[in-house]
Amino acid sequence: MDQENTRKLAVLIDADNAQPSVIENLLAEIAKYGTANVKRIYGDWTLPQLKGWKEVLLNFSIQPIQQFGYTKGKNATDSALIIDAMDLLYSEEFDGFCLVSSDSDFTKLAARIRESGLSVYGFGEKKTPEPFVAACDKFIFTEVLRDDEEDIPSGKRMSTLELKQDTKLVSLFRHAIKASSDDSGWAHLAPVGSHIAKQSPEFDPRNYGYSKLGELIKAMKLFEVEERPVGQGQSKAIYVKDKRR
Incomplete structure (x- = not known):
């Protein structure tokens, strides 16, 4: 069994911001x-305003936690979620947390969980403040979850020109390939993707309209791409190289 999929996760959702x-x-x-x-x-x-959640909770076995707003203008929901998260953290029964919110109030919580050596996966809208995004190991914008991952409409894809003009994206790829490459300049795509994720938690090829990392790097047309056979099987590994080299 894939070790990654056996990791125990605590999923905590802020209903006001999801x-x-x-x-x-x-x-x-x-x-x-x-x-x-x-x-x-x-x-x-x-x-x-939370009425739309009720049927969803039953269908997906999500436990609702009632939190009254004790003081007008104060968000008691955030405090309740944070307290529960710390209790779960101290139980030492989990390998990671999934925090579902677009609220920057959870920035310190994400940082604290990571200090304990656990992974934090954030989920929120593109309006989520940068500090919360950066505090997570991985942050997925929920806008990409509204599309079928395997069939993203071509109209939502950024063109080659747009990708080339995204200086942050190009820089991420070039630095990652350089850090992961062998003496000939070729790098296996998997460690390239891992390096990018460490540098930019919010990176996801779906943000640019591509379902796979390999599709995105091919569309950029700034890198050489090779598919090499693995062993005696039918599977292939993707290798990339900066064309400037």
Whole structure:
């Protein structure tokens, strides 16, 4: 069994800053990183704006945690989620946390969990403040979860020209390839992707309209791409090289 998928995860959702329409794809995404042993969602369920969550909670076995707003203008939901997260952290029964919110109030929580050696996967909209994104090991924008991962509409794809003009993206790839390459300048695509993820938690090829990393790097047309056979089987490994070299 894939060791990554046996990792125990605690999924904590801020109902005030998440959408029920993405929950199915969100949980499918989380399954890539491990098993959701705990699934909790926090909010004041007496409020009409959370009505859309009720059916979703039953279908996906997510435990609702009631949190009344004690003081007007203060978000008691955030405090309840943070307290529960720390209790779960101290239990030492989990390998990582999934924090679902676009709220920067969880920045310190994400940093604290990582200080304990656990992974933090963040999920939120593209409006999520940069400090919270940077505090996570990996951050997935929920907008990409609204599309079918295997069939992203071509109209949402950035063109080769647009990709080349994205200086941050180009720099990420060039630095990652340089750090992962052998003496000839060729680098296996997997460690390139891992290096990019460490430098930019929010990186995801789907943000640019491509479902796979290999598709994105081919579309950029700044790098040589080779598919090499692995062993005696049919599988192939992708290698890349900076054309400037």
